[in-house]
Structures are given as C-alpha cells and as structure tokens.
Amino acid sequence: MLKEYELGTIYKGKLETGDDLLEKLTEIVKEKEITAGKVIALGAVKEAIISFYDQDKQEYEAEKLDESLEIVSLTGNISLKDGAPIIHAHIALGDEDGQLYGGHLEKGTTVFACEFIIEEYEGEAFTRGLDQQTGLPLWVK
Amino acid sequence: MLKEYELGTIYKGKLETGDDLLEKLTEIVKEKEITAGKVIALGAVKEAIISFYDQDKQEYEAEKLDESLEIVSLTGNISLKDGAPIIHAHIALGDEDGQLYGGHLEKGTTVFACEFIIEEYEGEAFTRGLDQQTGLPLWVK
C-alpha cells in the first residue's frame, strides 16, 4: 500500500508552555485542514505519557513519566480517522542523566517548550480503520 | 562533499506484518528507481537486529533484540552502492518499559506494523565506496 504525494506548504512554529503536545499539534493540523503529511519536533516537556503496544494482548499499555524531559525526537505522520485529521507520533525523551525513554505519544504530555515543523503533502489521504491482524488502527484505504 | 537536490515524489505507505524492515524498504526504493533521498518510519517490530561500529577494530558488532519493540525513530538516506540503490538507516527502538535501544539497522528486523515516508531527491546520486580512514562504505563520489 503506497501513495504518491507532492509537497504542499511547510509550517514551522512553536507551542506554549502548558500546551498538550499531541492535542495542540492535532488542533493546528485540523485548522490548516492537512490530511497528509509529516510532523517533527524538538524541545522539552514537563511530564509525558507514552505507550507501548502489547502485540500479543493487542492493547496499548500507557506509562506516565512524571518529570522534566527533553524531546530528543518526535516523528509523526498525518492521515484521516473517522473523517478528521489524526497525528500518529512516536517520541524519544531524555532525562537529566541523558537516559532516553520513548514510545507512542499519548495525550497528557505537557509542553515546556516546543519547536515543530509540519510538512503538508498534497495527494489522496490515507484513512485509518481497524486492522484485524494487528488490532491497530492502520491505513485501510 | 556537498550536493544539491530538488524534491521529487514523496511516497507514503505501510509494510506488512512479517516483512523484513530494511529489505522491504530497499525493495521499494529499487522498484521506484530512487537513487537519492530520505526515509523515515514509525511503527513496531517483532524482533530487531541493530549494530554498532567499533571505530578501533573497524567492524560492525551486531546485536539481536529478541522482543517486541516500538520503532521510536528511523532515519535513513538513499544513495548508490555497486550500481544499486541502498538505504543507510539508524533506528531507535522502545521496549515495554519505554527504555530505548538503537544503532545501525540491519537485515533481520521483522515488522509488526510500519508506516514509512520516502522522499525522492532529484539530482546527482552519491556513490558508496570504501573509506580508508574509517573503514566504512562512505560516499566517495
């Protein structure tokens, strides 16, 4: 399953202290009506919620990281789910000793400072739906 | 050593459960005849093989990670080696505790789910050859 795109507008910006990282990025993507594209970011958070997908139980296990952390990498893509733009992002976070933690980015991750880049792709959007084999909301069309 | 490019087609897609992560991405790049560009991905694997380059011994030491892991980041570039497109990619993988592991992505890394973006660059491709100083297959022209 492969689709072809051309680059549209590139958006660069910053979030504010206290913003919910995933919710705020999603809000921007919805406002700009971006249905395909890529998101990257760096910065720091005051606390984070990441999750790991248990491939046997087929469920996400969330973990709260209750400390200040650097956003060392954030890689996300944009597609549609239930008719609305959705960001699927994974994040790597560094603690004061430089130790890294990471996984699937969940709501509840609070921005300290964040600089992001959103690249809009022009072309037919992917749509998420339940994938029977993995139990995940993957691209079904 | 610096070359200039313009963006060509952007490819977005998913891999299937059981695919070899590096081999399948390489297959797509070869099919699309992409000789320069960038690859990113997120998702999860069933097991992984990563390696670390011993700078003194000048050899890669491979390590097998025999568990389910999130693909927290994958950064790769595309160039030519022995006349064929090759992907050089580094990967960060997260375990169920959110602990991260990573290094040079090797064949033998099995996809559970993977969403990728390949950006094709238009311009003169780099070609890999043995770099005497490092012992690595770097860009020699």
Add this chain to the structure above:
Amino acid sequence: MLKEYELGTIYKGKLETGDDLLEKLTEIVKEKEITAGKVIALGAVKEAIISFYDQDKQEYEAEKLDESLEIVSLTGNISLKDGAPIIHAHIALGDEDGQLYGGHLEKGTTVFACEFIIEEYEGEAFTRGLDQQTGLPLWVK
C-alpha cells in the same frame, strides 16, 4: 506563532572525521545563507557533549559522553540569532550495547563519520530572543 514556507534547495553531504558536529553543520548553513530549514543526520561520533535544560533553575547542564557512539537520530531546525543562522538540534546516541543517550547537542561533539541532509525553507525566518517564562532563547519574532 506559525509561519509558512516553501521548500528551497536540499543539501546532502558528509562531514569529515574530527569535525565538530554542531560547528561544522552551522558553518555550512552560514555559507549557504540558510535562515530557515531543517537538519537531520546519522553516523557516529568519537565523543559527545549533550545537555539537559533544568526547567526550575533555568540553566543547561552539560554532560560529556567520552566514548564512541552511533548518531541514532539528529533533529534540528534553522533560524536566526543575533543576525546569524543558528542550528538548534537534539541528538540520540547509541553505545556499544545499543543503549541510547541524548539531549540538546552542544559544541564539542567530534565526528567519526556523518551523513547529513539540510532542507532550506523559503520564507520569513524566525529570530531567537530571550523568552522570559522559560529562560530559553526561543523564537520571539
């Protein structure tokens, strides 16, 4: 705070063994007069200096990693500070056991081998200035 850009020239290249990772990338960005854009890289370093921002004390705490490490990810953006292009980059580094460390990339990180991609963005540059709330040099206009 959000600005819109179009993609300009893409630069792909490699650094030399012994280069200072951050200084050399910054030198290239200055030579090419890039005031907005993105930087990614992979490769390996002989030693690294990363830092963590203490959000309470509002100061960076640097940490020296005195060993060979893979560059597992490097995410950076380009803007202006005091009239000159500046790269803000975060890095993830992997040791011989595949364990990852990371944070804010500092000068003093010595390249073993490095392949980078710089994407120039065309549009109004962001300018860094002191942000009172965080104590960080964030984008103020």
